[in-house]
Amino acid sequence: MYVSQKLEQLIKEQGGKFGALTYLKEALPHLPIKPYEVRDYRNLKKVCGLKMPLIVRSSHPAEFWGMAGLLDSVKDVDYDRIGEAVRQIERSFRNQELKLYAQQRSIELGNSFYVGIQEQSNSVYNGSMMRHPNNPDVVFVGICNGDDFRKRNIAFCVNSGEIEESVGDTSIFNERELHELFDIYKQIEKSDLMPGFSLQVEFGLEPLSIYQARPFKKKETTDFDIPESEYITDMAFGITSPEGILLPLVKGVLTSSLLSYGNSLREDISDLQLRNAQLIDSQNNNRVNTAEYLKKYLQDKNYAHKNGFAFMLDDVVRGEPYLIDIAIPNMKAFLCFTGSTFLTHEMFRMMQNSDVSMLEINIRNIDISNKIRLICNGKRAVVIPE
DSSP: OOOOHHHHHHHHHHHHHHHHHHHHHHHOTTSOOOOEEEEETTOOTTOOSOOSSEEEEEEOGGGGTTOTTOSOEEEEEOGGGHHHHHHHHHHHHSOHHHHHHHHHTTOOOOSOOEEEEEEOOOOSEEEEEEEOSSOTTEEEEEEEETTOOOOEEEEEEEETTEEEEEESOOTTOOHHHHHHHHHHHHHHHHTTSSTTEEEEEEEEETTTEEEEEEEEEEOOOOOOOOOOOSEEESEEESBOOTTOEEEEEEEOOOHHHHHHHTGGGHHHHHHTTOOOGGGOOTTTTOHHHHHHHHHHHHHHHHHHTTTOEEEEESSOOOSOSSOHHHHOTTEEEEEESOOTTOOSHHHHHHHHTSSEEEESOOOTTSOTTSEEEEEEBSSOEEEEEO
16 A cells, blocks of 8 residues: 555554644645644643634554554543543553454554644534545545434435436535535545555534544446346445355354343354354343453354455444454454445444445345355446355
């Protein structure tokens, strides 16, 4: 992955999040970015001149690529609480699950990180914008009110760089904001922040504010036809050969789903071969035991399929008691029955860490004893049981 010498130096001096933000500030000084100071987390003296409330944000070099959403940020901070906020971020940095995640993916954590102390945006809405890496005529936006993770996803179809039509609920936008946001996104793309890669840009609306930008996937396109199948989706990311890839299938289930819908999921539980059903106890809300059992189940499957597998979930990943990523480092393909809120940090990592992702695809009735063939041209994908 190529980054310019200038950006590489900024990431080294300020971490991935604020190194990229400083790069954009210098390249595009008109961008609506709230003022900030970047410090080594051990040097917090003489922070001044910023308007409260503040947000204290992590900025580790690996947050530019590979560690989205794994370190804390702390909102609504005053000057007296900056140290406390940094200690909270440090606890997330020292977390054993993070260390394992980094080790599995050859990420160099080191022993320190930076923090950005920034004037907090008063934007009503928060969102994420990303051009499809394999279909450049489609740009996705996920937007939510405040910190509510249930982002409304909107797909914009563009022609000659201009918005031609939209798919989804655009009522949250006025036309001026929408075009202003898209113009800024195109300017960031042209800044050479990460040449050859699709970018994810996080932002606020009402008022417009740019929070950060990071690469998602390398841009590449192809034009081969996808065969017909019972299992097909137009929400596809990544490109296989026309023959596709053959992988074993591992089905997962979220802890919250088992605790909330245990009785109705008995068939899924059987399919998952979860033999210790006593751990799944919705009445006693035995969340920790259930999560530990699910993690162990996935780790066993991951060990059994060292050469890779396709991982399927019924719902988007959010708020699990354990970091699912560390249980499935051998995942090669990610499949999800839903796709309505895929622009979250958890889903972003799942998709970034897999060769192929397929959303809004229902393969619940495929037996896990079967291998599946996945064929994807980046715009459309099918699953064919073997």
